[in-house]
Amino acid sequence: MKSGTVAIIGKPNAGKSTLINTLTGTKISIVSKHPATTRFRIIGIKTTPSYQIVFVDTPGLEKPRHHLGEIMQSNVVSAIEEADVLLVVVDGSFFNEQDEEILSKIKNMKKSVIIAVNKIDKINPRAQLLPLIERISREYGVDRIVPCSALTGENIQELEKLIVENLSEGEMIFPPEYTDSFPLVYKISEIIREKVFEHVYQEIPHSIAVEVEEMKPGEKNKEVMVIIANIIVEKENQKKIVIGKDGEKLKAIGSKARKEIEVIIGKKVYLQLRVKVIEKWRDRPDISSRFGYGSI
Ligand SMILES: Nc1nc2c(ncn2[C@@H]2O[C@H](COP(=O)(O)OP(=O)(O)OP(=O)(O)O)[C@@H](O)[C@H]2O)c(=O)[nH]1
Ligand SMILES: [Mg+2]
Structure with a gap:
């Protein structure tokens, strides 16, 4: 079977926690309309007969402003280091320099990178999406880009399929009945x-x-x-x-x-x-x- 860990990273408010909840079909991580909601590294596990994905939701990447912020950011760094695949969530409806800064940082990493262009339900007209995807692909050299909506579930199956394709053959990391590892x-x-x-x-x-x-x-x-x-x-x-x-x-x-x-x-x-x-x-x-x- 295939197995591995996938770190979900991105700027605050990009929709990372919503995405881990939709991908696992469980409320793993809390969500709010305000940035900097997630503080922990939060694990959500999806197991099927042919694969196990261990998703790790992380706090939004940004400059720390206090001790808690430093802990939050160090949680992101360790999640990135430990992951087999990086799932970078960018806000397709509000793509800005914060997203670009994160994409530049991961550009030269020797890990499989998948970019989820999230919140496409908010992109109007939809024709704006294609130039954005082309630009990200050209500037950051990533061809695994999936436009999706964590909120409506649009294209989430395709995203999951691509994640599985990028995992290696291996043993299960957690027993199959586990859905999370949060006390x-x-x-x-x-x-x-x-x-x-x-x-x-x-x-x-x-x-x-x-x-x-x-x-x-x-x-x-x-x-x-x-x-x-x-x-x-x-x-x-x-x-x-x-x-x-x-x-x-x-x-x-x-x-x-x-x-x-x-x-x-x-x-x-x-x-x-x-x-x-x-x-x-x-x-x-x-x-x-x-x-x-x-x-x-
Ligand atoms: N329209 C729309 N809203 C979304 C989508 N995904 C997330 N949201 C909304 O965006 C806001 C932020 O979502 P979160 O999942 O908390 O974002 P996050 O990236 O985990 O944020 P931090 O934990 O603060 O870094 C919430 O109001 C979500 O409902 C989406 O695909 N479409
Ligand atoms: Mg969050």
Whole structure:
């Protein structure tokens, strides 16, 4: 059979996480309309009788602005080094110098490179697509270019086929029943973070982290999972924003997150959210590692 790892890289907001979810058919990685959402290296596995692809979603490539940013970027670098195939996602509807910078960086790498020109559903008229593909092919010497839409699924099968063609013969890397390798508590934290992003992004862009403090079966009803999680912000006023008037925002975040968590753990969930202030946590290695962001 064929097997290998595929690192999904690209500028922030290009649609990498949406793509890993569509390629694997599972919600592996959280998505938002705002850039710099993904912080971890996130693994999604697709196994069929004839191949196994281990996809690695990565944070958007950009200049780090704080300690957390440095960790995020080092996660991308190690994902690139470890990958058999690089899947570079560019935003076809908003191709710019950020995409070009990334393409120049990978130009001379001795790895199979596939370029996904994403968001083609947003390209209007479609005739603009061909010159873009020709230009990328000419300037960066890559002929494996697939226009696609991670959102609508258009051309995703073709993309997968091309990925498989570029894998080598080998053993399975993970047991066939695995779909990801992300510890459950981080998945839960990520779901909560996604819901916080949806509700308060305008006011608090990136100073949010989530940590699950406790997860245990209910004392009275063992069928219910009790989860206590902390939403970390950097300032007192941000705490007020997350909580909202009469706790409305926090309630909405909690109820949306709870529904998704119930789906992934297959149990009723009692979710208790708290909001805590830790000043400048993104610059503190001890704190970021507590949230699972690792160290460099
Ligand atoms: N129209 C359209 N929107 C897309 C497509 N793919 C992703 N998006 C949207 O683009 C936004 C960013 O998507 P993400 O998947 O979070 O992007 P990302 O590259 O993982 O972003 P970072 O993790 O911040 O680097 C979201 O609003 C997605 O719904 C696509 O094919 N078409
Ligand atoms: Mg992402």
